[in-house]
Amino acid sequence: MALLEATGVTKAFGQLTALSEVDFGVEEGQLHGLIGPNGSGKSTLLKCIAGAELPSSGRIRFLGRDLTQATPSARARAGLSLKFQVTSVFPELSVYDNVLLALQAQNPLTVLAFSRTRPGLHARVMEILAELRLLDRGAAAAAVLSHGEQQWLEIAMALASRPRLLLLDEPTAGMSLEERRATGELLVPLRRACSIVIVEHDLDFIREICDVLTVLDQGRVLETGTVEQIQKSRKVQEVYLTRV
Amino acid sequence: MPAGSGGRAGVTGAGLAARGVRSSPSPGTIVAALEVLLLVVFALLPLALQDFWVIFVTRVLILALLALSFDLVWGFAGIMSFGQALFFGAAGYTVALLARDAGVTSIFLVLPAALAVGLVLAFLVASFLLLGRNPPSITFVALGTLTGSYAGDRLARGWYYLGGQNGIPSIPPMTAGPLQLTEGVTYYYLALASLIAVYAACRYLVGSQLGLALAGIRINEARMAFFGYGVQSLKAIVFSVAGAIAGLAGGLYAFHEGFVWPNLLGVILSTQIVLYALFGGVGTLIGAVIGVIAIEIVSFVLADAYPTVWPIILGVLLLVVILFRPSGLISLLVPRRARVGIFRVAARRPRRIPKEADDGAA
Numbered sequence A: 001m002a003l004l005e006a007t008g009v010t011k012a013f014g015q016l017t018a019l020s021e022v023d024f025g026v027e028e029g030q031l032h033g034l035i036g037p038n039g040s041g042k043s044t045l046l047k048c049i050a051g052a053e054l055p056s057s058g059r060i061r062f063l064g065r066d067l068t069q070a071t072p073s074a075r076a077r078a079g080l081s082l083k084f085q086v087t088s089v090f091p092e093l094s095v096y097d098n099v100l101l102a103l104q105a106q107n108p109l110t111v112l113a114f115s116r117t118r119p120g121l122h123a124r125v126m127e128i129l130a131e132l133r134l135l136d137r138g139a140a141a142a143a144v145l146s147h148g149e150q151q152w153l154e155i156a157m158a159l160a161s162r163p164r165l166l167l168l169d170e171p172t173a174g175m176s177l178e179e180r181r182a183t184g185e186l187l188v189p190l191r192r193a194c195s196i197v198i199v200e201h202d203l204d205f206i207r208e209i210c211d212v213l214t215v216l217d218q219g220r221v222l223e224t225g226t227v228e229q230i231q232k233s234r235k236v237q238e239v240y241l242t243r244v
Numbered sequence B: 001m002p003a004g005s006g007g008r009a010g011v012t013g014a015g016l017a018a019r020g021v022r023s024s025p026s027p028g029t030i031v032a033a034l035e036v037l038l039l040v041v042f043a044l045l046p047l048a049l050q051d052f053w054v055i056f057v058t059r060v061l062i063l064a065l066l067a068l069s070f071d072l073v074w075g076f077a078g079i080m081s082f083g084q085a086l087f088f089g090a091a092g093y094t095v096a097l098l099a100r101d102a103g104v105t106s107i108f109l110v111l112p113a114a115l116a117v118g119l120v121l122a123f124l125v126a127s128f129l130l131l132g133r134n135p136p137s138i139t140f141v142a143l144g145t146l147t148g149s150y151a152g153d154r155l156a157r158g159w160y161y162l163g164g165q166n167g168i169p170s171i172p173p174m175t176a177g178p179l180q181l182t183e184g185v186t187y188y189y190l191a192l193a194s195l196i197a198v199y200a201a202c203r204y205l206v207g208s209q210l211g212l213a214l215a216g217i218r219i220n221e222a223r224m225a226f227f228g229y230g231v232q233s234l235k236a237i238v239f240s241v242a243g244a245i246a247g248l249a250g251g252l253y254a255f256h257e258g259f260v261w262p263n264l265l266g267v268i269l270s271t272q273i274v275l276y277a278l279f280g281g282v283g284t285l286i287g288a289v290i291g292v293i294a295i296e297i298v299s300f301v302l303a304d305a306y307p308t309v310w311p312i313i314l315g316v317l318l319l320v321v322i323l324f325r326p327s328g329l330i331s332l333l334v335p336r337r338a339r340v341g342i343f344r345v346a347a348r349r350p351r352r353i354p355k356e357a358d359d360g361a362a
Helices: A042-050 A072-078 A095-103 A109-113 A118-131 A147-160 A177-190 A203-209 A227-232 A234-242 B014-018 B027-048 B051-076 B084-101 B107-129 B138-158 B185-207 B209-219 B221-227 B231-257 B267-280 B285-305 B310-324 B355-361
Strands: A004-013 A016-026 A031-035 A057-062 A080-083 A165-169 A195-199 A212-217 A220-226 B174-176 B179-181
Touching: A004 A042, A016 A042, A016 A220, A031 A042, A031 A203, A042 A072, A042 A080, A042 A165, A042 A195, A072 A080, A072 B221, A080 A147, A095 A118, A095 A147, A095 B209, A095 B221, A109 B209, A118 A147, A147 A165, A147 A177, A177 A195, A177 A203, A212 A227, A212 A234, A220 A227, A220 A234, A227 A234, B027 B051, B027 B185, B027 B285, B051 B084, B051 B185, B051 B209, B051 B231, B051 B267, B051 B285, B084 B107, B084 B138, B084 B231, B084 B267, B107 B138, B107 B174, B107 B231, B138 B267, B179 B185, B185 B209, B185 B231, B185 B285, B209 B221, B209 B231, B221 B231, B267 B285, B267 B310, B285 B310
Parallel strands: A031 A195, A031 A212, A080 A165, A165 A195
Antiparallel strands: A004 A016, A004 A057, A212 A220, B174 B179
16 A cells, blocks of 8 residues: 555646646655646645645545545644745744754644653754764754754654655755755655655756656656656656756 | 753753854853852742832733743744734633632633633634645734634624623632632742743743754744644644643633723734744743743833833834844843744754764764
């Protein structure tokens, strides 16, 4: 059984159809790239999966459960986690508290009110900060981090709840070459813990780290396959030669 | 540690030192010093004041409770409530009716009843305003609570059983066993004890993991839902707790004044509560208390000195403070970025770094 199955997903904004009958699936342990020209519907598909948008039609099943109409909160509790395209860290809070905030999300109210899990979560926060190379920045306010560090913090927050599927919307956007390389190094080991879907414009980056690619064009799936298959695909080459 | 947040974790000062403020006392220290100072002053005041002033300060203490209730919802959870007076007044009317019609005046019954009325009524309002499928806008909640407050006022004015425009006069005094609690030193200390208890509870709450969640909700509510938080439920719970605090204040106020009237439910008092917190500094528990003290004292002095034009002078003064000190009077002492509501800006640098984390970072 696939981890995620999106079937016939259509999303229309008024007259504009952003996604049209999209079928998309992710297997356990997969690092799945989602690519396509600007406006092809990549981010919209990710938002429909995470619950930021509800599809106009179609079904989204995760771990066998139908989550098509579920709230973002319910999807997060089911094991889906989204890193937004635009960084949405909590700028006034410290880096440490940003991660703690994500980590404690599924604690019941009484636990939160009496801070029962704070000591227990400390080690996990430190572990995540170390994993994402932010250990030295734990005490800093998130607002003072560089753009690249904020992206890593976003990934750290998305990872905190130990999701089964991590959805990353342009994790390297605005990063320097060095930061992109470092991000790639960070992401590959994460697949041991969860499956990952990455939306990216940087094809070199995606080629290096993904097992499977899905190419979207004008709201439709153009091709799905391994990196080699996609590289050889005439349809994909045409799209990238003519529209990108 | 953020100013006055009351959480158990402490800031080592590393973050602040990095910003070049090593030599200044931390915001937490300043606020703690303020809290102790106010506590000592309030504890000793009745020894130095005449009866009239004891009654005046008792009223200030009760209104400070009300300001705390607004601060909790707006300053910490980002819920703009223009309706805190509804819970205050409804609780006041309830205890007045209990005393007048049922002869119930025991402090052990009327104060819990006031608290419960505030809690339940706030939960009902929250269920309507906050618990829909789509997150409500700030404007919707502000107007919704304002409407509730206005409706409460109109209802009380038009309902004969509640005394109409005149309200309910001559409420029998609150009792504690054989003791009658009327305005004066005993009531003063009752109000002070209530304020200290509520303040301490709020301080604990905003410094807890729940306080961190509220800070997250205030900063970016939509993002919090993607972590899995039941954002609207949390907001409804905090709103209800704040309603309970307003209810407690209403119960205390009704017995202190000896009568209740429709204005206690209305828009003017609701707005006044917002001003208290804005004037002192929202997102800081101590700021709300300072706001009440400052406005009430300034109002009294101005009314005495300029009996005809004092509301205009007060209005201008409020405008000046809110325009030039949007973070309130507390911002004169505590920088905005380090206030209570901004949860642990310079978070503690954890004292113990697990070995595996060390290794991972290497």
